[in-house]
Each structure stands twice: as structure tokens, then as C-alpha cells.
Amino acid sequence: MNNAPLGLSIQQASLHYHGADKATLDKLSMEIPPGEWTCLLGRSGSGKTSLLRYLAGLLDDKVDWHGEVKCSDGLPFQHRIAYMAQQDLLLPWLSVEDNVCLSYRFNKQKVTSEVKEKALALLDQVGLLPVRHALPQTLSGGMRQRVALARTLMQDKPFVLMDEPFSALDAVTRHKLQRLSYSLLKDKTVILITHDPQEAVRLAGQLYILTGTPAQAQRLSLPDSLPPRDIDADSALIQQRIFHLLEQDYA
Numbered sequence: 001m002n003n004a005p006l007g008l009s010i011q012q013a014s015l016h017y018h019g020a021d022k023a024t025l026d027k028l029s030m031e032i033p034p035g036e037w038t039c040l041l042g043r044s045g046s047g048k049t050s051l052l053r054y055l056a057g058l059l060d061d062k063v064d065w066h067g068e069v070k071c072s073d074g075l076p077f078q079h080r081i082a083y084m085a086q087q088d089l090l091l092p093w094l095s096v097e098d099n100v101c102l103s104y105r106f107n108k109q110k111v112t113s114e115v116k117e118k119a120l121a122l123l124d125q126v127g128l129l130p131v132r133h134a135l136p137q138t139l140s141g142g143m144r145q146r147v148a149l150a151r152t153l154m155q156d157k158p159f160v161l162m163d164e165p166f167s168a169l170d171a172v173t174r175h176k177l178q179r180l181s182y183s184l185l186k187d188k189t190v191i192l193i194t195h196d197p198q199e200a201v202r203l204a205g206q207l208y209i210l211t212g213t214p215a216q217a218q219r220l221s222l223p224d225s226l227p228p229r230d231i232d233a234d235s236a237l238i239q240q241r242i243f244h245l246l247e248q249d250y251a
């Protein structure tokens, strides 16, 4: 099987919730390059989550959608994505290890010894092997998001859609988890929604900001350095520009 990372092209997309007065997105175009992180910013309500949920196939019966979504290999996009949300969505009655294997249970696939081995290897990578039998409520927020990250990796999909997965964490834990996620998802094509300009500039291979009502996507340039970036003068300037664009859109 060819495991080369895949890209995605979204062209002239419009999304309109049934019964809503006007469209949420209109004429939105984005190029998502393979094997990179594409970060998506925008004021609250601009339509970031709607876009991701539509791509994940979660809005098919709720919206009218026009436009083209094309994978670089020409095959359908849906069913080839993993989704990681702000809430870790761990099942409280399952152990850490069983939560990581959840997609197998959902798909009624057997959790074989090979599957278990893979889950344990991933828990080791996210530093949670010692707590594999623990229940989620006994873990800190950062640990729970690491379980969610291991579960996302367990699904082994070429596309990973992340909706503010680090936003509830303290600054240091967030920083560590950004670095860990970036290294473990290195062969994946990631779309990350964030409200944090610093996080966006740190992780983005590509940066879009949704502006206007209905929203369109505007691409911003990034420093020449490779992500994950440290804060320097160039990245601070881009953060400033993001703030400026967001402020204008809130006005």
C-alpha cells in the first residue's frame, strides 16, 4: 500500500445550514498540502468548525453544500480522516487502553493481540504506559488529551482534523503537547482549528484565516523557518497581523 501523505483541494465551497438566513461559507477555496499542518483561524462563528464537521461527514443532512473537495489521489475523502476535538471525548467507563482501541470497538473489529500491542506502543510514545489501566477521570487534562492523541494515531488515517485540541490546557502543557503531536503526526496531513495566533504560527506549514460573512479563506504568508517554530521577530510580526485581521473582522 502506498502510504505517501495526501493533499486536499477545496474549491469555491459554500455551506448553508438548512433554515438559516444566509450561508456560513461562500466561495471558500483552500489548498491543503500533503504531510503538513494547515492552521485555520477566524473569529468566533466564522464557520471553522462547520467546515471541519462537513469534511468529516457530520453535516450531510443539515446543510446545503456546493463546491469541490478533491483528494490528491482522486479517491473520496470521507472515511480517511481522524477527528480530534477540544473535549477529549473519552468514555469514562473504559480504561485508557480501551479508549485508545475505541475505533475497533465502534467498527465491531476484534481487538486482537496485535491491536493491543499497537495501542501499548502508542501509549508508550505519549508517555502514558504506566497508567494504561486507569480510568480517564483520574487523569489530568493534559494526560487525557494525550490519550485522545494516541487514539487518533491508532486510527492511522491519512488526514487528521483537529478542532482546538490544546485550548483547554495550561501554557506549558499546551506547548509540550503541540511538540509531541507535531512529531507523532509527521506523516499525516493535518488541519488544525485554533484561536491562538501563537499556536498557529508555531505549527503551520500553511495558514488560513476565515473572514467576512459569509466567510472566505484568506491565506497568510509564514516565516521561512520550518515548524514547530520558536517565537522570533518574524513570527511575532505575523501574529500581530493575525490579531489585526481578526480585530477588523470582529468590528
Ligand SMILES: Nc1ncnc2c1ncn2[C@@H]1O[C@H](COP(=O)(O)OP(=O)(O)OP(=O)(O)O)[C@@H](O)[C@H]1O
Pocket (backbone or CB within 6 Å): 017, 018, 020, 024, 042, 043, 044, 045, 046, 047, 048, 049, 050, 051, 062
Ligand atoms: N446546526 C446548526 N444550525 C444552524 N446554524 C448553525 C449550526 N451550527 C452552527 N451554526 C452557525 O454557523 C455559524 C458558524 O459556526 P461554527 O461553529 O462553525 O463557527 P466557528 O468559527 O467554529 O466558531 P467558534 O470559534 O466559536 O467555535 C454560526 O453562525 C453558527 O451559529
